[in-house]
Amino acid sequence: MISANLSAVFYLLSGILFILALRGLSSPDTSRQGNYFGIAGMIIAIVVTFLSIGNFSNSLVYVIIFLIIGGTIGAFIAFKIPMTAMPELVAGFHSLVGLAAVFVAIAAFLNPEAFNLGVVGNIKLASLIEMSIGAAVGAITFSGSIIAFLKLRGIMSGAPITFSGQHILNLILGIGIFVLIFFLCKTQSANVFWTVVTISFLVGILLIIPIGGADMPVVISMLNSYSGWAAAGIGFTLENTALIITGALVGSSGAILSYIMCKAMNRSFVSVILGGFGADNSTENKKKGIDQKPVKSGNAEDAAFLMKNASSVIIVPGYGMAVAQAQHAVREMVDKLKKNDIKVTYAIHPVAGRMPGHMNVLLAEANVPYDEVFELEDINNDFANSDVAFVIGANDVTNPVAKTDPKSPIFGMPVLDVEKCKSVLFVKRSLSPGYAGIDNELFYKDNTLMLFADAKKMTEDIVKNLD
Amino acid sequence: MEIDPFIFRFSIFILSIFIGYYVVWSVTPSLHTPLMSVTNAISSVIIVGAIIAALAGSSESIFNISSIFGFIAIILAAINIFGGFLVTQRMLQMYKKKKDKKK
Numbered sequence: 001m002i003s004a005n006l007s008a009v010f011y012l013l014s015g016i017l018f019i020l021a022l023r024g025l026s027s028p029d030t031s032r033q034g035n036y037f038g039i040a041g042m043i044i045a046i047v048v049t050f051l052s053i054g055n056f057s058n059s060l061v062y063v064i065i066f067l068i069i070g071g072t073i074g075a076f077i078a079f080k081i082p083m084t085a086m087p088e089l090v091a092g093f094h095s096l097v098g099l100a101a102v103f104v105a106i107a108a109f110l111n112p113e114a115f116n117l118g119v120v121g122n123i124k125l126a127s128l129i130e131m132s133i134g135a136a137v138g139a140i141t142f143s144g145s146i147i148a149f150l151k152l153r154g155i156m157s158g159a160p161i162t163f164s165g166q167h168i169l170n171l172i173l174g175i176g177i178f179v180l181i182f183f184l185c186k187t188q189s190a191n192v193f194w195t196v197v198t199i200s201f202l203v204g205i206l207l208i209i210p211i212g213g214a215d216m217p218v219v220i221s222m223l224n225s226y227s228g229w230a231a232a233g234i235g236f237t238l239e240n241t242a243l244i245i246t247g248a249l250v251g252s253s254g255a256i257l258s259y260i261m262c263k264a265m266n267r268s269f270v271s272v273i274l275g276g277f278g279a280d281n282s283t284e285n286k287k288k289g290i291d292q293k294p295v296k297s298g299n300a301e302d303a304a305f306l307m308k309n310a311s312s313v314i315i316v317p318g319y320g321m322a323v324a325q326a327q328h329a330v331r332e333m334v335d336k337l338k339k340n341d342i343k344v345t346y347a348i349h350p351v352a353g354r355m356p357g358h359m360n361v362l363l364a365e366a367n368v369p370y371d372e373v374f375e376l377e378d379i380n381n382d383f384a385n386s387d388v389a390f391v392i393g394a395n396d397v398t399n400p401v402a403k404t405d406p407k408s409p410i411f412g413m414p415v416l417d418v419e420k421c422k423s424v425l426f427v428k429r430s431l432s433p434g435y436a437g438i439d440n441e442l443f444y445k446d447n448t449l450m451l452f453a454d455a456k457k458m459t460e461d462i463v464k465n466l467d
Numbered sequence: 468m469e470i471d472p473f474i475f476r477f478s479i480f481i482l483s484i485f486i487g488y489y490v491v492w493s494v495t496p497s498l499h500t501p502l503m504s505v506t507n508a509i510s511s512v513i514i515v516g517a518i519i520a521a522l523a524g525s526s527e528s529i530f531n532i533s534s535i536f537g538f539i540a541i542i543l544a545a546i547n548i549f550g551g552f553l554v555t556q557r558m559l560q561m562y563k564k565k566k567d568k569k570k
Binding site: 014015018019021022023025026027028031032034035038039041042045046049050053057058059060062063066067068069070071072073074075077078079081083086089090093094096097099100101103104106107108110111113114115126220221224227228231232234235236237238239240241242243244245246247248249250251252253254256257260348350355356357358360361364365367370373375 | 472473476479480481483484486487488490491492493494495496497498499500501502503504505506507508509510511512513514515516517518519520521522523529531532533534536537538539540541542543544545546547548549550551552553554555556557558559560561562563
């Protein structure tokens with residue numbers, strides 16, 4: 001058994017290692033080292049916890065058994081999961097952190113002696129507040145992430161679910177949680193504690209169901225942030241520095257990512273949370289689609305011809321590439337183009353895909369060197385000097401209407417200036433609007449050639465025609 | 468007057484938010500997905516609380532109502548720890564391969 005002071009020092013050490021783990025991600029070169037720091041920090045935290053308890057009864061055997069069970073499941077998932085399923089995996093993992101926070105809070109409430117928090121019926125006031133906040137945020141994270149998971153997995157429709165009085169109901173429930181926590185402090189009643197947890201589960205569901213598919217990058221980042229705050233809340237209860245530091249890191253990390261995603265869509269955080277985006281205006285736009293404007297459509301042969309005669313090509317990937325799993329075919333196509341001395345780069349919009357950095361990971365999986373992949377602000381000026389833009393599975397992020405039509409719901413959103421290219425190849429299954437429900441002007445431009453097909457099949461056909 | 472230990476922990480908390488703020492802004496956008504999976508893994512350090520809860524049972528009753536919650540939380544957090552770190556490693560490995568090929 002080691003002293004409380006010594007273990008506190010070790011917890012601080014593991015907190016520092018976690019900071020270094022995030023620091024490593026500033027460049028791909030240092031990122032793997034960072035991950036090892038993270039693993040080291042976790043091992044230190046776990047070992048120190050065992051040593052500080054020092055009570056090696058039979059329970060310890062079971063703890064290790066359960067640890068191995070969980071670890072095996074986790075490792076199995078980590079090796080099996082396809083890269084295209086990363087968004088739902090992350091959402092699923094968030095739900096586990098949330099639920100773990102709830103369970104730890106429940107255990108602390110039922111057996112406060114084990115945590116030095118007082119006795120049942122007379123838990124220290126501060127601890128009671130901390131554990132109920134931890135439990136409430138954890139429960140919201142859990143049920144919210146489950147809904148996000150179901151939507152991303154396609155088990156639940158990605159369309160927003162709204163009903164009248166939704167926001168008022170959420171507000172009342174939110175206030176209700178605080179009132180109940182106040183009562184909990186007065187009465188120490190277990191029933192009130194259970195009610196807080198139950199209502200929080202409900203709030204998590206209600207919070208995420210009105211948010212549509214295109215806003216998922218914000219939702220995932222937000223839930224990431226919540227899981228951090230829940231951990232920090234529990235950290236205060238357990239008086240554990242490692243947990244407090246980590247919770248604060250993860251909380252601010254998720255908050256920054258949400259901010260970046262909102263900015264990339266030119267939407268306020270509040271409007272994303274209130275949800276319903278893409279639900280109301282879709283019908284109106286379907287009507288617009290009836291008076292068909294002329295569209296130039298082509299086949300793989302035309303596309304291959306255009307690209308062969310270009311000197312520079314920019315690839316613009318989006319969620320559609322992930323759905324069709326076309327990233328390897330794209331890479332194959334690019335290899336062929338490069339053999340013909342054509343300069344190829346990739347342009348990635350921050351909200352392309354369903355989570356921050358989604359496209360980068362898929363391209364990395366297909367062995368695309370990361371120095372050929374550029375972010376919006378770094379590449380946007382290059383479109384004007386390029387011959388061909390190859391848009392595969394992206395839509396709203398290329399829509400010039402965001403720059404021209406103040407009435408459009410996406411007006412002001414930073415978009416890729418694809419239309420400035422000499423010619424645009426747009427791979428899409430049909431003319432249907434994107435997730436925002438807005439018609440894309442790009443389809444009707446003179447220099448746009450539409451390639452109506454599945455992204456993967458079309459790319460493979462182009463590869464054949466490039467020979 | 469003594470400063471309440473809570474204030475010390477609160478100071479650590481606020482300072483860590485600032486550290487997080489600056490560190491995360493310096494993360495390159497192409498690594499935002501690994502960032503999410505690694506933050507996921509490290510927030511599972513909550514397993515510390517789960518272990519304390521699970522070990523609180525006496526030798527006669529290893530599984531009482533409170534320790535059972537601890538044991539379940541251990542499984543949940545362990546899935547996250549192993550899953551989170553390994554999937555991050557798998558992703559970061561992909562960022563490496565290309566570089567080696569280029570050399």
